[in-house]
Amino acid sequence: MDVGQLQRRLVDYTASLFREVSKEKKSSGFVFVFFLFFFLFFDDGFFDEKGILDDQFTQLQQLQDESNPDFVVEVVSLFFEDSEKLLNDLARALDQQSVDFKKVDAHVHQLKGSSSSIGARRVTQACVAFRNHCEEKNIQGCLRCLQQVKHEYSIAKNKLETLFRLEQQILAAGGSIPMMV
């Protein structure tokens, strides 16, 4: 593939991250009901944006320049590291005989903060739902949410890694990364 084609593919792929609806989500009937519940009772614009990434990610891309050429990759890698640790901590915390909901909430809060800092909107939203269950001290709800968060996280991770791979291909072919507006 020539540089031009690679660049076009990158632009299309990036655009899709901002608007795509995850196909996997729709396949599970249980998950659909879960979201319907939230849609009915939590009118916080949950269905407004269907993208995996939101404007915050674009903001990050704007911060990348000659003096900081790997900014986005660095921040996102940090996010991956942090999140994986938090997800493990969460699984462990929910596995205890007597669950410390304060601690669980604290972990989710951190994850919410990180994901919102890089624009992984769906992960952030899943965290919001998770925190509600923590507040209600609802173990089943929390376990479900943890699954949901893990799910959204792995989608986001996949997509971002693909994005970076595409960028690497372009750079390797001698081209430059097209600026997204």
Next chain:
Amino acid sequence: MRARDQLMEQNAALDLARREAETAIRARNDFLAVMNHEMRTPMHAIIALSSLLQETDLTPEQRLMVETILKSSNLLATLINDVLDLSRLEDGSLELDLGTFNLHAVFRQVVNLIKPIAAVKKLLLSSSLAPDLPEYAVGDEKRLMQIILNVVGNAVKFSKQGSISITACIAKSESLRDARAPDFFPVPSDGHFYLRVQVKDLGSGISPQDIPKLFNKFAQSHSLTNKNSDGTGLGLAICKRFINLMKGHIWIESDGLGKGCTAIFVVKLGVVERSNESEHRFAPKMLANPGQTIFSGLKILVMDDNGVSRTVTKGLLVHLGCDVTVVSSGEECLRVVSQEHRVLFMDVCMPGTDGYEVAIRIRERFAKRHERPLLVALSANTERMTKDICLRAGMDGVILKPVSLEKMRSVLSELLERRVFFEVQ
């Protein structure tokens, strides 16, 4: 002999009077400056907390009350700003902030700001700039924008339907003289041009006898006062004075009530000397040139216990040219903070954060306000916000996350200028 003595006495008396007057003005300005800050701080607290209150569970009756509080306090804040501006304009102590700026961008920004409000009222807003209107000019960008916003804002306010058109061009000498203003003498000169802006609306119009009173302080047209009227009545008075400072003139034409209104003003702006090419020549520090900023080397401390969020905030500030240090805890923050740091951004998202403590300790440590860093809380717009704690702890500002590049840029400018910044939704 006697005549000479008398003259000398008179001179001495005049001199004394002059010095007393100058002292009085200085004292008044100092007083106003202090009052300005003292008035603004609680004002911002009221606005910030009322907005917070709005986000909690309220009965409809309570909600109505809170909305009124918010509206009144916003009005009061505007009034405080206007009164200060006006008094400085009156005593001649206000000076224009001259600089090179993008004239076309000013109009674009005005349209962007007014568009949403016009859209709600289903008003069509259009702006057209003459092809010979220079892209860059020398003048006071902020005040010019304030003037245009005020005039366009009035057009929107007093229109229930129809369209509002903004046209801008270079004033030709015939159109410079207005028969209704015999004391306006435009003096065209090399290196300057007169900008002519016309804002036409199809709204409620004004009866001809009310027109001269429009520019008086606190004038509000009684026939138009209704419950939506939320102006201070100072807008046009201030506009007129700014325009006078810019050696210009403003006037309003209307065919009568219900027949719309046209506001026209002319101001003198400087021409930017162009050399053969690029704009880099006339992009002094005031222009937001990507990469070149007025925050070069500004020392900032960022406290955030979340690694990703810390890295992002640091990246944002570094991109704006700041010299950023990051810490991850309150303890570390207190160890590292110094007088050299101009601003401390504290992420206060975690419940039970020590941002509160840190703010109190810093205020204790640095007795004089101008010696300590400005304390700004970064808070996510969620439940369990600790905004009220921040305010009580004496923070200089609270910003809602997410913070975009543009927002951070304007926050820093505002902070450095006014030393406070409270964001209100």
